Amino acid sequence: MTFKNIFISIIIATAMIISAFLIQSARPGIEVSQPGPEYVRATGKCATCHLKETSAIVHQYSISKHASENVTCYECHRSLDGQKEIEHNGFKLATSVTALNCSQCHTTEYAQFLRSRHGAPAWAAVTGSSDFTEEQIALAEKFHPGTVKRGANKLAITEGAGVMDKGCKACHSVGKPNPDGSIGTCTACHARHTTSIALARQPETCGQCHMGPDHSQLEIYNESKHGVLYASQKAHLNLNADPKSLTTKDMPIPTCSTCHMSGLEGMNVTHDVTERLSWWLFAPISKKRPNYNLGQEAMKNTCLKCHAKTHVEKFYKEAEEVVFATNDKVQNALNIVSELREEGLLTPEPFDEPIEFIAFDLWHYFGRTAKHGAFMGGADFVQWHGNYELLLKTIEMEEIAKSLRSEAHSEK
Numbered sequence: 001m002t003f004k005n006i007f008i009s010i011i012i013a014t015a016m017i018i019s020a021f022l023i024q025s026a027r028p029g030i031e032v033s034q035p036g037p038e039y040v041r042a043t044g045k046c047a048t049c050h051l052k053e054t055s056a057i058v059h060q061y062s063i064s065k066h067a068s069e070n071v072t073c074y075e076c077h078r079s080l081d082g083q084k085e086i087e088h089n090g091f092k093l094a095t096s097v098t099a100l101n102c103s104q105c106h107t108t109e110y111a112q113f114l115r116s117r118h119g120a121p122a123w124a125a126v127t128g129s130s131d132f133t134e135e136q137i138a139l140a141e142k143f144h145p146g147t148v149k150r151g152a153n154k155l156a157i158t159e160g161a162g163v164m165d166k167g168c169k170a171c172h173s174v175g176k177p178n179p180d181g182s183i184g185t186c187t188a189c190h191a192r193h194t195t196s197i198a199l200a201r202q203p204e205t206c207g208q209c210h211m212g213p214d215h216s217q218l219e220i221y222n223e224s225k226h227g228v229l230y231a232s233q234k235a236h237l238n239l240n241a242d243p244k245s246l247t248t249k250d251m252p253i254p255t256c257s258t259c260h261m262s263g264l265e266g267m268n269v270t271h272d273v274t275e276r277l278s279w280w281l282f283a284p285i286s287k288k289r290p291n292y293n294l295g296q297e298a299m300k301n302t303c304l305k306c307h308a309k310t311h312v313e314k315f316y317k318e319a320e321e322v323v324f325a326t327n328d329k330v331q332n333a334l335n336i337v338s339e340l341r342e343e344g345l346l347t348p349e350p351f352d353e354p355i356e357f358i359a360f361d362l363w364h365y366f367g368r369t370a371k372h373g374a375f376m377g378g379a380d381f382v383q384w385h386g387n388y389e390l391l392l393k394t395i396e397m398e399e400i401a402k403s404l405r406s407e408a409h410s411e412k
């Protein structure tokens with residue numbers, strides 16, 4: 001570019017900026033003090049300013065479906081009934097954008113989410129019922145009896161508030177009640193500004209919380225044939241496909257969301273991740289859920305979009321055998337603790353004696369992992385991280401029980 005061209009460009013740019021200021025100052029004040037969505041849409045008001053302030057947010061928003069469908073910044077951020085508001089450059093914004101703001105336009109997803117264990121039960125698992133209103137407790141208890149009407153978790157209390165905030169609550173906040181009366185967060189899976197479906201369909205997204213020795217779903221998935229195929233053929237999947245018409249051509253390989261949420265080949269999309277389950281696998285001793293038949297049928301219908309019936313029936317039969325075998329071993333080990341307690345050789349408090357920690361690891365790590373491995377294709381988790389450890393830990397517990405009894409005997 002020559003000097004003359006640069007000079008002319010600067011003149012033109014300056015003239016444009018000045019005229020923009022003139023046009024802006026000539027606007028009637030009412031437009032700025034009582035703006036509505038149409039005004040924001042026409043002017044791009046939030047975005048132009050925020051390109052200078054937090055530009056990444058505007059770029060993230062610009063690749064979202066909301067941007068292409070003309071849903072503005074303001075429509076998510078404006079304050080609704082019951083929300084605390086702040087004045088922000090002529091706009092009344094909510095101090096915090098919650099599930100309430102999303103539910104204005106996505107009532108179905110919010111209603112499904114509310115009846116899942118991602119709703120109130122997730123938060124109550126850590127802090128108990130104290131943060132919920134009577135109506136919220138009643139609604140959640142209708143779908144999951146005993147999951148919200150309960151006390152705060154003993155282990156969480158023992159570890160202390162600071163750890164609870166950055167640990168337990170970071171994952172369990174998916175169902176945290178908000179000050180505006182709504183429950184939970186939609187952005188745990190979709191993110192705030194890209195509100196992406198592709199992101200929610202990726203196993204890593206669920207794996208932010210569904211990982212580690214007590215719920216190794218991500219590790220199990222990565223080991224399974226499904227996970228290995230996903231890793232190598234991800235580029236062939238259409239992760240952005242419209243949920244209402246998702247086919248096996250878009251997703252020939254399942255991820256977490258395909259099995260637990262997607263509306264594959266005409267099935268219903270659901271935000272109730274409980275809907276397709278038949279066992280309480282996370283429990284020390286797993287029992288059938290009240291909707292065992294319906295839940296199992298719904299999940300099997302998903303498998304059947306890609307597998308033959310004989311294959312799926314055999315898979316479930318073998319997985320249930322693992323549940324029975326694991327239940328027996330865990331019950332046997334938990335009996336050791338309850339007998340010691342009856343004999344007065346342990347205090348009534350949990351988590352103050354070594355054998356209680358071993359018993360907890362036994363069902364919470366190894367028992368759960370074995371059962372999850374069996375249902376999601378993780379052979380190593382059924383075996384070496386599962387049933388093998390159950391045997392080892394039981395022997396350790398029997399040794400401790402023996403020495404507690406002989407100590408008590410010699411003290412007499």
Ligand code: HEC
Nearest residue numbers: 040045046047049050053054073074077078088089091093
């Ligand atoms: C005149 C410029 C301007 C306009 C117009 C504007 N903002 Fe802002 N906004 C800012 C600045 C500056 C900040 C502070 C950024 C920082 O803290 O780094 C901010 C902060 C924010 C925050 C964070 C508030 C907090 O403290 O947590 C939100 C949310 C926000 N803006 C949303 C919006 C929305 C939605 C609109 C349109 C309805 C909008 N803004 C219009 C300049 C603007």
Ligand code: HEC
Nearest residue numbers: 046047050054057058061066072073076095096097192195
């Ligand atoms: C789909 C709804 C939605 C839309 C559309 C949206 N936001 Fe947000 N925004 C959120 C949510 C949710 C949060 C995080 C919750 C909170 O802290 O209130 C957030 C947070 C923010 C923050 C604070 C972020 C931080 O990390 O400090 C800013 C600034 C912001 N938004 C600006 C914008 C701007 C500018 C636009 C338009 C270009 C926009 N938002 C569009 C939902 C939305």
Ligand code: HEC
Nearest residue numbers: 065066069071075076101102104105186187190195196197
């Ligand atoms: C003012 C209405 C409105 C609000 C508020 C709103 N959305 Fe949306 N949302 C839409 C529309 C319209 C679409 C596009 C139509 C469709 O796909 O159903 C959409 C689409 C979506 C999609 C599908 C995206 C895709 O790629 O197909 C997701 C996910 C989503 N919204 C999540 C959210 C979340 C999370 C919030 C709150 C943080 C939110 N929405 C707030 C109107 C809204």
Ligand code: HEC
Nearest residue numbers: 121125126153155156167168171172208209210211215282
């Ligand atoms: C890495 C994320 C993460 C952290 C940290 C975490 N959890 Fe969880 N928790 C989960 C997930 C995911 C499940 C679901 C497991 C399943 O169904 O297989 C779960 C399940 C549970 C359950 C069983 C379900 C129920 O409602 O009874 C309880 C109780 C629980 N967690 C309490 C806690 C406590 C207390 C802490 C902190 C001491 C904690 N969690 C830390 C993610 C986490």
Ligand code: HEC
Nearest residue numbers: 102106109110113185186189200201243244257262263269
């Ligand atoms: C546990 C993760 C998770 C949470 C939490 C979550 N979503 Fe989703 N959402 C998904 C997945 C996965 C899909 C895509 C399902 C599929 O594969 O078709 C989706 C799809 C959607 C769609 C498109 C549905 C359609 O039929 O076109 C909307 C809209 C949406 N979510 C809104 C929300 C809202 C609102 C919330 C909060 C109430 C929310 N989501 C919470 C994972 C989640």
Ligand code: HEC
Nearest residue numbers: 117121122125171172174188205206209256257260273274
């Ligand atoms: C922010 C953390 C978080 C994310 C992200 C998350 N979950 Fe969860 N999920 C949890 C917690 C916590 C629980 C256990 C709630 C309880 O019962 O206490 C849970 C429970 C579940 C359950 C068991 C429900 C039941 O009835 O027992 C399923 C299935 C599930 N999640 C699937 C998913 C899928 C699929 C995704 C990704 C699309 C996902 N989750 C993303 C935290 C998360």
Ligand code: HEC
Nearest residue numbers: 203206210217218221255256259277278279280281282375
């Ligand atoms: C091929 C389908 C499939 C895939 C992929 C899959 N799951 Fe599962 N999942 C299942 C089946 C089947 C069960 C057991 C269902 C039952 O109870 O009948 C299950 C159980 C669960 C549970 C146990 C709930 C409880 O009772 O403890 C959670 C949580 C879960 N899956 C999360 C995930 C996450 C997270 C991913 C991805 C990392 C994933 N799943 C991938 C099919 C799948």
Ligand code: HEC
Nearest residue numbers: 225226248251252253254259299302303305306307312315
């Ligand atoms: C979207 C399609 C899809 C869904 C849904 C699906 N799978 Fe698969 N599955 C596959 C593909 C593809 C393979 C790899 C087959 C190969 O080796 O070519 C596979 C492999 C397997 C394997 C290992 C190979 C074998 O035959 O032993 C098992 C077991 C399995 N799936 C069980 C299930 C079960 C159970 C469900 C439902 C809970 C399920 N799958 C859901 C696509 C799917």
